[in-house]
Amino acid sequence: MTVELAREALHESVSDPASASMNFLNEVSARFPDAVSLAAGRPYEGFHTTDDLDRYLKTYLAHLEELGLSHEQRQRQLLQYGRTNGTIGALIARMLAVDEGIEVPEQAVMVTAGCQEAMVIALRGLCAGPDDVVLAVEPCYVGLTGAARLLGVEVVPVPESADGLDPETVLEVARAVRASGRRPRALYLVPSFANPSGASMPVPARRRLLDVAAEADLLILEDDPYGLFGLDDEPRPALKALDTRQRVIYLGSFAKSCFPGARVGFLVADQTVVDADGRRSLLAEELSTVKSLLTVNTSPVAQALIGGFLIEADYSLRAAGQQKIRFYRNNLRTLLAALERCFADHPRVRWNAPDGGFFAVVDVPLTADAELLEVSGRDYGVLWTPMSFFYSNGGGRRSIRLSCSALAPEQIEEGVRRLAALVRDRSEPEPAVAR
Structure with missing residues (x-):
């Protein structure tokens, strides 16, 4: 008889959702290879070749x-x-x-x-x-x-x-x-x-x-x-x-x-x-x-x-990295401009405007969880990261992280356009105001 181990008997890091989030994102990306990934924080692949090694x-x-x-x-x-x-x-x-x-x-x-x-x-x-x-x-x-x-x-x-x-x-x-x-x-x-x-x-x-x-x-x-x-x-x-x-x-x-x-x-x-x-x-x-x-x-x-x-x-x-610096600057500006263009008339969507780096955070009028990410990849062709992955006690449930580092500018624009369609179609009703 082969050995069977109870998953619950293994260390908590094996099954903890936050610890497994990076693997989860890789798995989602593999399932939807044609989706535009605004989830990946990896660097752009065009700066080096194997010839450099x-x-x-x-x-x-x-x-x-x-x-x-x-x-x-x-x-x-x-x-x-x-x-x-x-x-x-x-x-x-x-x-x-x-x-x-x-x-x-x-x-x-x-x-x-x-x-x-x-x-x-x-x-x-x-x-x-x-x-x-x-x-x-x-x-x-x-x-x-x-x-x-x-x-x-x-x-x-x-x-x-x-x-x-x-x-x-x-x-x-x-x-x-x-x-x-x-x-x-x-x-x-x-x-x-x-x-x-x-x-x-x-x-x-x-x-x-x-x-x-x-x-x-x-x-x-x-x-x-x-x-x-x-x-x-x-x-x-x-x-x-x-x-x-x-x-x-x-x-x-x-x-x-x-x-x-x-x-x-x-x-x-x-x-x-x-x-x-x-x-x-x-x-x-x-x-x-x-x-x-x-x-x-x-x-x-x-x-x-x-x-x-x-x-x-x-x-x-x-x-030595001036080309990379210019590229990532342009990508972040492209991301922020695309958000402005696609969401300017949506009063319930807000985002920050970082002074640099690879990431921006968007607050959305829907629960941005792993289930919605599956829908986003399958039906809308765009991937992102739930901000809830980065909180210890349930925060960030209605926010997403967008990364602009790994893509060409036109891919960033297309990804934000697809995200806007998801938000438009899936937004939850605004809570009624008590009178």
């Missing part, structure tokens, strides 16, 4: 040769397991200094298998006991909440405003958590063009948040995948660039600036750790034990690809 590898190998590594050493670096925290930390540190004004030693950089692994490592390393919790902006990227659920770490939501996270709300929530007997260890947020909301924190609020972190004894997990892609060139400094007290652990990825197939991310943790004997080290070095138990090390071949890309970019993603 050989060139990046050769560039990186030439760099190693210039550093004095022998043929055997170069072979070993790419073909063996390699250092747990990675081999391109110095290149990443240099890129951060050039693009972001973030000055950290290469030893503070851990190269990870995508930013998702960086989140898992940071959460596992910081949350040591049952009373340790992490605060997170809400609505929140499901990768963070899913990682926390996988680890058994409680996430306490901090509601976001139209201008991003309000520092005073963070302080209020942190105090309430501490008063309840729990310990708030860290705060997760995307300060620039957040996923899913598109919101971005003003610079004064960023500075105040760092003061709040010190006052509330919080570390900040700053996730910054979209910071390059503002609608203008207005400086929006990373929290880590403003961090003079080492309160910020910076989470980065090359998925949007380069390509996601490499699966290379990183974390910057330059906080000092002191053991019982007074020995001092950097947090990134201490977290290497956690990484070694997850993936042993990040693929040296993938690191070499990103290393070659950084060298060719002269260590500036911003300078």
